Amino acid sequence: MEYDFDKVIDRTGTNCSKWDLRKEVFGRDDVLPMWVADTDFEAPKEVIEAMEERLKHGIYGYTYRPKSFNKSIINWMKKRHGWDIEDEWITFSPGVVPALSVAINTFTHPGDRVIIQTPIYPPFQSIVKENGRIIVDNELMLIDGRYQMDIEKLEEQIKISDSSFTSNTINENREFDQRIKLLLFCSPHNPTGRVWTKEELLKIGEICLENDILIVSDEIHSDIIYKGYKHIPIASLSKDLEQNTITCIAPSKTFSLAGLSSSAVIIPNKKIRDLFNNTLNKLAIGGGNIFGNIALEAAYSYGEDWLEELLIYLEENLNYLMKYFEEKIPEIKPIKPEATYLVWLDCKELGLEGKELVDFFVNEAKVGVNPGFTFGENGSSFVRLNIGCPRSILEEGLNRIEKAVKRLNK
Template sequence: MQYNFDQLIDRRNTNSSKHDNNRVMFGREDVLELWVADMDFPAPAPVVEAIKKRAEHPIYGYTFPPASLYEAIVNRLDRLYGWKIKKEWIVFNAGVVNGLYSAVEAFTQRGDELIVQPPVYYPFYGAIKNTGRQVIHNPLREVDGRYEMDFEGLEKLFEVRTSFPVRTPRIRALILCSPHNPVGRVWTKEELERLAEICVKNNCLIFSDEIHCELLAPGAEHTVTASLSSEIEQRTITFMSASKTFNIAGLATSFVIIPNDELRQRYIAARAGHNSGNLFGFVATEAALTQCDDYLEQLRNYLHENYKFFREFINTRLPQLRVAEMEGTYLAWVDMRQLGMDPLELQDFIRNKARLALDDGYAFGPGGEGFQRFNLACPRSIVEEALLRLEKAINEL
């Protein structure tokens, strides 16, 4: 079927985190919301119909993921990425962040160190700090508006720590964002191989957040980190969900794939008592993974056109700003450092002068200062209105 992503849908008064909390989050009601990473598009029709059909049965009791859902995940990963997994490797969670917390608790001890590559998805910091672990930064390198991993810096981090006394905390894991939120990189197979080689050599686990793996620009190709080799597969914990791609985050269902039997049992033990998803989340995820390829194709095209429109507007009318190349996700990473504002001044300008609700770059860690993240998963008229507000505010400086 044909989807109309230009359609404006009023999400106010639906308890939307993105639209119903403006005064609390931004101090005013009249901001235009392009922040939280969910989409202002309806979920695919097969997902809606599957939920309606299940809702017709009047009992919504305790449940478990059906065999057909495991099969849908196994088949999709093989079809899209050539990664052949077993259904026994799959463990369900309420969300990727919940799953990440469980991984940190399962595979590290209080005081241990975990590497992140900022600027990066800020809940990674919470999963480390809130569990009593320590954050180690290996910042991305920006080269002409495109970001790269700093492999030399990563190797030095391990070298420095292996020279310390035994009592010194050790690096136990690296949290990888692939595709990378917020900078929009889709890491190449060669980049992932080099990263994995360093981690394997240093006995470091990889926690790979691949929730955006299906949201790709034309020509981009996602490589599942764990699919690189059997050795890497045994040291990688992969986090996925249909929530970003098919806009079902409120149904709180995700899954983690752990090929290593010992690690999987430790993970299951660590998350005992945690929610493993829910009835309608299972139904929606299965429908999304098995019946919605046409939706995904149209969505990708629309998101890319949104990005092209956004980039062209900024390049021609706001040359003080610079947009990172968006190979994946639907999140545009915009460099506003030429405006000459410190992070709090920029935050105030965006909220109170441009009247936009965005994600402040400094929240993503070192290297994010002076940037703003725009969520482009909305009708193009909203993208245009956001740009016009921003242009007016900048012209009044």
């Protein structure tokens, strides 16, 4: 291994959310932070060097994204995900969540319905609600320890919404129907770690096409895929899906760049892309920043070897965790992720849920986790644990959980 993922780097005192906000978030600063989805690994040296080189210049005026920026995205998508994309399809957003919000604001109206699939990364819920749109929750089903989509229910939900034309209380002045307009899709899925199969993607894609539902596919986690699984961009499956999908990607989760606010949005359909770009322009948020631009391009251009090693390291972390729970904390059942460094822990057997469960992790185990209930009501007996950290931190976290569970059982 060329890269040292075992290296523990002190992140405190860097205005880092994960470590420096512990007191605010958990009410105490002695928790081991295994929550927010970034890693404790140093970015690839090529990325750091590219930024250092630019930093030395000393003038940081207005900037633009050169052709090579898009080229790095085109090459990455082809090499890693087998999807041929074109230069003009690529647009920019200062983050994937902002891109989701731009899409919602552009392609739906207040009062319109948007499908999400809970348990889900909390901003999927909040950006729908905060923009005055209505959530249609196509809950995932947990079957034999693996989450599945409920396609039958989805078809039913679409049928119901198609046939109901109740009055619009949110936007009185507008001709209103209750048809579902948009699917906010998470692929791979956070927090369940599912890598959707080709069959699953084709099925949901077909339903969206048949019902004129725009797919907004958040593929931010698509580079962290474990052995035996393959991420397929839903848009890559057919020309029709390509024309009906907005795909959001970013190097942020993968390459420790989340603080640089840079992501790419791939929109093959010109009409959809123009409308999306209009909103970006209206809000004046499409500019980007020097270091985000440089880091994205360097990561996609030179980060592949680093990523291959990271994947091996994360897989070992995951195997370590799975074995640890099985042998030492059998009361907690991790849902084995197929992608992402986030592990969804099923804690039903502890007999705690909601705030009580979080309180147990924070105040008894002293491990900072994401509360399961924030991912949806069906997450209340779960928590999400981030294993994107050196093994020693993971060991310490598991150790703390083990001791707390033993005390709870006494």
